[in-house]
Amino acid sequence: MNKMFRGLVAWLVLASMPMSCFAWGSGGHRIAAIMAWRSMKCETQEKLGKLLRQHPRSAQEFAIPAEVTALGEAAENEWLFAQATIWPDLIRGNRQFDRPTWHYIDLPLYLTEGDRAVMHGQLTVNMSPTLPEVIDNAELNAVQAIKLAAQNLRSQRSAADKAIDICWLNHLTTDLAQPNHTTALYSRLTFPDPAGDKGGNAIPVQPEKNLHAYWDGLLGWEISFAEARERASALLAEMKPHQAADAAELDPMQWVEQGHELAKAKVYSPQILQAAYEKEVGNTRRIETIVLSDEYQAESKKLAERQIARGAFRLAAMMDQLLADPPADCPTIETETTVTSSR
Numbered sequence: 565m566n567k568m569f570r571g572l573v574a575w576l577v578l579a580s581m582p583m584s585c586f587a588w589g590s591g592g593h594r595i596a597a598i599m600a601w602r603s604m605k606c607e608t609q610e611k612l613g614k615l616l617r618q619h620p621r622s623a624q625e626f627a628i629p630a631e632v633t634a635l636g637e638a639a640e641n642e643w644l645f646a647q648a649t650i651w652p653d654l655i656r657g658n659r660q661f662d663r664p665t666w667h668y669i670d671l672p673l674y675l676t677e678g679d680r681a682v683m684h685g686q687l688t689v690n691m692s693p694t695l696p697e698v699i700d701n702a703e704l705n706a707v708q709a710i711k712l713a714a715q716n717l718r719s720q721r722s723a724a725d726k727a728i729d730i731c732w733l734n735h736l737t738t739d740l741a742q743p744n745h746t747t748a749l750y751s752r753l754t755f756p757d758p759a760g761d762k763g764g765n766a767i768p769v770q771p772e773k774n775l776h777a778y779w780d781g782l783l784g785w786e787i788s789f790a791e792a793r794e795r796a797s798a799l800l801a802e803m804k805p806h807q808a809a810d811a812a813e814l815d816p817m818q819w820v821e822q823g824h825e826l827a828k829a830k831v832y833s834p835q836i837l838q839a840a841y842e843k844e845v846g847n848t849r850r851i852e853t854i855v856l857s858d859e860y861q862a863e864s865k866k867l868a869e870r871q872i873a874r875g876a877f878r879l880a881a882m883m884d885q886l887l888a889d890p891p892a893d894c895p896t897i898e899t900e901t902t903v904t905s906s907r
Contacts, residue, residue: 588742590650591784591792592872596738597649598796599876601642603807604884611887613641615730616648618723621661625654632789643789648727649734663701665690666709666732667739668763670748671824673832675840679751687750689758693817706745707816710736717886733886734879740816741875743831744776746823754844754851767836768853771861778856779831782868803873810877814885819878823871830867833860 588596601609619626625647632643655661670689674680693707704712713729713736721729739745748760755761764775772778787795813819835854842848856864 588738588783588872589781589785590653591787592780592782592868593649593653593735593738594646594787594789594792595783595796595799596741596872596876596879597646597734598642598792599800599803599873600734600879600883601645602796602800603811603877603880608884608887609638609641609645612645612730612883613637615723615727616641616644617727619648619651619727619731620724621651621655625651629789642793645734646789646792648731649738651731652735661728663704663709663732665702666704666706666736668745669705669707669740669820670760670763671746671820672750672760673747673824673828675749675751675755675837675844682752683750683757687757689748689760693820706736706740707820710740710816714882714886730883733882737816737819737879737882738872738875740819740823741871741878742779743823743827743871744779746820747827747831749832749837749840751840751844754840761840764831766851767840768851769836770853770855775831775836775854779864779868782865783872799869799873800876803870803877806870806873807877810874811881813874813878814882819874822874826867826871830863835860 616626626644628640628643632639652663652667656664669691671691672683672687672689674683690703690705690708692705693711695704695708695711699712709732713732717726717729717733744763748763749755749767750757750760755766761767762776764779765777767775769775769778772781783795813822835857839848839851839854843851
């Protein structure tokens with residue numbers, strides 16, 4: 565009975581989680597994955613399709629719909645890759661696979677210069693881009709997780725384990741294109757260490773529940789595979805001129821720094837910072853809900869599309885690189901570091 569009760573509680577907690585916990589809506593993630601898929605080499609696509617069919621949760625989260633199967637193997641493989649990008653969100657709450665801290669890295673944005681003077685250098689949040697010698701899956705940030713999964717994918721791991729690595733690389737590369745996954749607002753009273761404003765989750769706005777959710781939903785929460793393909797095709801055609809430059813950016817910490825600058829310049833507008841300041845100095849009991857201007861919403865939609873394209877082109881280049889066959893006279897480099905299927 566206790567076991568059943570605990571299971572029910574866990575389900576209720578997961579069901580009640582705000583959508584803002586789930587990084588770009590699944591629509592945005594799928595669009596990015598399909599754009600990446602269509603930007604990578606055919607050999608890479610073939611290898612990805614074979615590996616993802618060996619995913620240990622294939623029956624649960626990777627059952628290919630009949631309407632996709634009817635389109636042929638190429639469409640199936642594209643669907644699998646688009647499904648892989650949302651898998652880390654689908655398994656939230658699963659003790660064996662979930663890695664909550666892997667989805668973000670919070671570089672600080674300080675509300676005031678006084679906050680910077682007091683808090684800078686004192687924050688306890690993990691901002692390190694370097695993998696620790698002893699890996700604790702519960703503590704890694706997004707940059708560390710990407711580096712871990714990337715080196716694992718080049719090692720002598722099982723196809724099932726590599727399928728998990730692919731899911732994380734797919735998802736996190738796009739996560740880091742969302743500025744709220746690179747930045748948190750900090751202040752001494754309202755947004756203290758270590759969480760800050762939780763990447764905008766603590767900033768109420770309209771539309772959406774909060775700032776993080778607003779940016780997550782800019783390309784859609786739930787869209788069909790067919791719609792994702794159509795939108796990916798259109799956005800890919802529009803963003804193609806940026807592919808070469810974006811594909812050359814393969815250092816995940818550079819992605820974070822780019823997203824952080826965007827957060828400072830565009831996401832946390834003067835209107836948002838002023839509302840937070842009014843709460844900080846005691847002029848208001850809470851941060852009043854901020855109605856985002858039409859201008860802010862129009863600009864943020866364009867920025868989100870550009871960021872999704874950045875994530876897609878980075879992902880395609882990374883997959884081409886990681887899944888390239890090593891030279892015949894060069895042995896595959898092994899590593900003792902692994903992304904384990906359990907903690």
